[in-house]
Amino acid sequence: MKRAEGAEIGEILAILELLAAEAPPSELEDLVRRARASGLEADALSRLERAEYLASRVHAQLSRRQQREAGLSALVDVARELTLPYDLDALLNTITRRTRTLLGLDMSYITFRDAAAGDSYVRTSDGHASALTVGYRVPYSSGIGDEAITSSVPVWSPDYLSDERMRHSDVLDEVVRAEGLRAIIAAPLLFGDDAFGVLYAAGRNIRHFTVGDVSLMSSLGALAAVAIERTRTLERSHADVISLRSDSSQTASLLGEFRRLNELHTSLVDHALAGNSLNSLVTEVAGILGGAVLVRDVEHRPLAAHGTVPTADGTEVLRACQTAATRRTPVAVADGTWVVPVTAGNEELGVLLLRPDEPLDESGAPLLGMAAQSVAVLLQVQRGEEAAASSFRDELFEDLLAAPHRPTKQFIQRARRLGIDLERPHVVVVIRPEGGAQGRAAGWAASYARRMHGFRSIQSGCIALLLPATDASASARAVSAELTPLLGHPVTVGAAGPVSDPGLVQQAHQEALRCLDALVSLDSVGAYASPEDLGFLGVLLSDNRDAAGFITATIGPILDYDAQRMTELTRTLDAYFAAGGSPTHAAEALHVHPNTVSRRLERIADLLGADWLKPERALEVQVALRLQRAHALLRHKDGGRPAAHADSSGQ
Template sequence: MAVLELLARQAPPGEYEDLLHRTRRSGALPDALERLDRAVRLARRVMSSAGRREQREAGLAALVDTARDLTFPYDVDGLMRIVTRRARGLIDLDLAYVSLCGPGGVSYLRTSEGAAGSLLTGMRLPDDRGIAGMAQAAGAPAWSADYLADERFRHDDALDEVIRAEGVRAVMAVPLRDGDASVGVLYGADRQVRHYTPDEIGLMSALGDLAAVAVVKAGLLDQTRAEVTELELDSSRTRSSLTRMRYVSEAHSRIMNLVLSGGDLCNVAKAAGDALDGTVLIRDPGGRALATGGELDGLDEEAVAKASLDAHAGRRPVVTGENTWVAPVIAGSEDLGVLVIRTATGLTEEDERLLELSAQSVAFLLLMRRSTAVAEGPVRDELLDDLLSETPHAPQQMTQRSRRLGIDLSAPHVLVVARPEGGEQGRAVVWASSYAYRMAGLKTVQGGCIVLLLPGADASAAARAVSDELTPLLGHPVSVGAAGPGRDADAVARMYQEAMRCLDALTALNGAGSAASVQDLGFLGLLLSDDHDVAGFVDSAIGPVLAYDAERFTELTRTLEAYFASGGSPTNAAEELHVHPNTVSRRLDRIGELLGADWQKPGRVLEVQLALRLQRTRDVLSRQRTTTPPERTGRDGGAG
């Protein structure tokens, strides 16, 4: 009865011991003492069972509270802080932490509770080693009473060092699983040796299951939030785009109303600048300013010229420099100029569309003001095509046609043929239209070459001018041949043939990328028009001499030129070369050994002399091409 009374009032264990001592001192019989001792043992078992039951009830209550907490819409980090806090309180742990699987299956420490500082958020944790590896492999909780001394699993040196720094001894790992997939691991740890009971392991396992479900739910919630945010951004961008499109439409309507009401270019430029929050400059095909909506200082003219070619070739606005755009002003295939704008900030996609519409409005206004000039574009090309054709035409009719276009064929004219050596032809054709307009000439395209009929009497100067301007703009070599002057319609076709022969001569002489006229090449232009194997001829005639000079740095070639220039006199050649006559004689003997004993016979002499002239001309063209500056500064030029 005494034991039952103690058990009923949940007396502490010490009172049971006191009862046994008092009974022994009272002289009780052995049978009575044995019965009392058995009763005490049974009472202790009842107390232990009740304690475990209370602990389970408390754990289950804590799990219910945890489940209730996890129903709230936490983010993943907030959720993990609740899980680790509950884990510590659930079975009285010193610390708890959670690792979650990141991209590529790598696990990172997401949060920790009770750590002294070694277990830092973001730390990488190996999930194929240590207690976590054992738990992941088994798909069930794993634990160790003394982690560092446990040899049942592979240890990780870096993780062991952190465990040692935290003073951890006992560790438990519970896998967080979503079906067959692992989303992370829940860890519990103590800083003394501890043998976890099955009830404690079961409570942690149940908490891990709840945490896994909550992690998946939180991930889905985060994903949903991100998708909602993206949808809100898309909706905002769509509303902004619609607003901007409405603004573009209204601005274009204002500009077109201004054009249709008879407004001038300055008003149109100002209206376009106000709509685009910038300063607009309208230029003609020659680069001259037609109108401006304000001051536009510090323009990089070379960059603008190059961007103008790109804009016309691509038929779209092109950015050049900082917040500076060039839009083509075109009508069909005719170049009417460019619209240059500089803004305070960059242009959006809608702004670019408004810029294109503004350029179209400017083109429409120019068409209204220059309808006759616009119609003349194809007519001018057709006129030059007719002048170049071999079909006979009435001179009086051609003269009248040219006068209607402002061209006086009775004045001196030169004809220039330019052939770009690479790249697209579109940019060169756009440039040719602008150049012919500036120079008051005509332009067309024949056989992949640009043909220009320009006023003037110096064909060489015209060829160099075309090369100097077109080469840096295109960024690759341009071969230019020229002929003239001519003073009537019939001379145009003749000059075209001569210019083409000059261009063929440049190619034959390895002078591609050079500029020359028929006068520059003399008789070579006619000589080489049918035979282009100049290199083979030179090599067969004086190739051994050229090779000898190149290998030994001698002057046999120069000696040959001086010898022929002096009429075949070694003495006079020596005076020109400023050497002793014996030196010239020895050099001539060496030349005889290289070319053969018959090199001074009349037939061979002519071949040698012609080869020398050809080689000299090729050297001149090569030096000209090498010394030609790669770029030219000026308002109409651009760096190649």
């Protein structure tokens, strides 16, 4: 028996030794096979097979980790390679070659948009067989590339020619068919708001791209766009340099300064593209400019800092931030602090504050612009990586709104893959920005949804959010409080929920829209509300129309009091309103003394609260009394069967 145990331990140690030596799984299987042939006891053999299974899992995990590390290393290598000095053709060839090899596909190509001709043309390709040659033109409004530019994120198809979601064209389909392509993924080449082209990768077999593939393609697109724009800028700069060389010695001096600035600009952009953090880039900027640097986002929240800017929260600096964002130029403050807008195209990304150790000379202003641009490049790269995952979240929310009758389990599983539990209570918040600020509000909503672990969708000019929460009114208030200062004017917000079933999300969305429409109809643009905030209007707006619940919430204490003590507070309250609020006339109708009515009204105030006679509360109480009488009448006509909790008073 001891010899058998010793043999078992020896075999397990052998498995661990093979695992430590990174031996292939086949050697582990051979070891178990030999042990099985040696006549090892069944229990020992079972434990040995369990050890072999666990070792195989460890081996697989190590392999996946090595693959991820290799992918990240390859992406860093690409980023470094794209920062090398190229002419445009060499750069494009490098991009397509690395894209094809990184994704393991058969072909990669880049198209540029030609606004004058109204179409796109192939600028370079790698791995093509015949048809997709340089200069080949394809129409704007068709194909997977147009979808990628429209959505600003990578778009893919496992089998393009048979994919009915895409807008096909005969010209493009003919080329795809001639090349024998099946799976295609496309990433937009964006620099700021300028979508100047598309980066494609394609294979000649059907392939379903993973989230990792899409994220990698998004990063490659962002890097390629920056590198192409940088090379274009450098080529234009080089042409300027050639013309400047023909000028005087003053021109030579200016050229030297330009080269210095260009080197600094290249250094900063390279630093941004090398995978460094924003804090690392800010430290580099502070060293070049000589001073304290602070970067804030569009909501004035600090993102990164080096040193201290003493007047960062001063009134003059905040005014300068607004001026710099409006003019798109650096603004100097009296104490020497510089405020520089961080922008990408027409989009405001944030602001850079510099408190220099020494006053800036003439070269300082261009340096400020270059520093802000390098920050913008890094923020855009980070945004591109986030957008790949964000598109899957938005697509899930849109499916919940468009197809709520799909299997609930399917939605729950898709949400769990994104780290969200749809079985927890969620509320729907609908935002209607006023004054044409939807673009800025939509960007904020995407960021807010990520921070709150929720979803965002844009439907018919309104921005919808699905947020984990139990109080719809509180969620609407929080959204209004954060978005209103950002836009500089109020926004109208409706909310509904909570719901814990994906199938009820569309219903909650409709209720939130009705709340929003009710606010507009009530001339309350810029306010926020949920069905509960609207009182009896909420009962009318709700799909459930829970009249019994409204009665209980409004006059339930009085009904319970009458039922427990055989009193007539409900009847007295009815008579009081019927008498126009006169205790004397109510006493006459009830055939009691006015003092009795007064004492009953005091008891009613104790039960409902001292504000029950305020116009809004009084209206809700009267509506509840009417509904209560209707419920009692229906119960009477139905043979005395209880209609609701509100009938417990016996009225």
